[in-house]
Amino acid sequence: MKNHNEQRSREIVPAVDENNIVPYEKWIVCFSDSRKKGIKLSYREFFAQGFYEAFDMVMTYAEKQNVDIRWFKAKRNCGGTLANYKFVKLESFCTYCNKRFNHEEPIPCNHVNCYSTFCSRHCMNDHIMLLHKNKA
Numbered sequence: 001m002k003n004h005n006e007q008r009s010r011e012i013v014p015a016v017d018e019n020n021i022v023p024y025e026k027w028i029v030c031f032s033d034s035r036k037k038g039i040k041l042s043y044r045e046f047f048a049q050g051f052y053e054a055f056d057m058v059m060t061y062a063e064k065q066n067v068d069i070r071w072f073k074a075k076r077n078c079g080g081t082l083a084n085y086k087f088v089k090l091e092s093f094c095t096y097c098n099k100r101f102n103h104e105e106p107i108p109c110n111h112v113n114c115y116s117t118f119c120s121r122h123c124m125n126d127h128i129m130l131l132h133k134n135k136a
């Protein structure tokens with residue numbers, strides 16, 4: 001039974017498509033909310049593969065949240081202050097079910113030295129059962 005468990009643990013590591021040459025990188029987007037008094041800017045960061053995916057993601061988000069896009073660009077192209085600032089995630093990747101999600105705060109694994117994040121408590125619990133349950 002031990003071997004079986006180890007095999008299942010390996011399956012939840014996100015698959016890497018080696019044929020895809022577009023880099024998966026961090027982007028920063030700046031929104032303004034016209035419903036608020038004055039111009040209220042908010043920044044979010046997210047991962048996307050290339051400009052078109054990034055564009056798609058910020059458009060979807062802006063429509064859903066009813067905010068206007070001021071600009072968005074790859075984090076590596078952002079100047080000093082922005083590049084070092086910690087932003088709230090626009091979208092995150094659930095390492096258990098391999099899906100992207102849009103919550104403000106991903107649920108982190110509460111296990112020491114594990115940096116996985118999840119879309120739901122359910123995914124986190126399943127991940128803990130599979131990966132951490134029999135380990136100290």
Ligand SMILES: [Zn+2]
Nearest residue numbers: 094097119123
């Ligand atoms: Zn999930």
Ligand SMILES: [Zn+2]
Nearest residue numbers: 109111114116
């Ligand atoms: Zn974990």
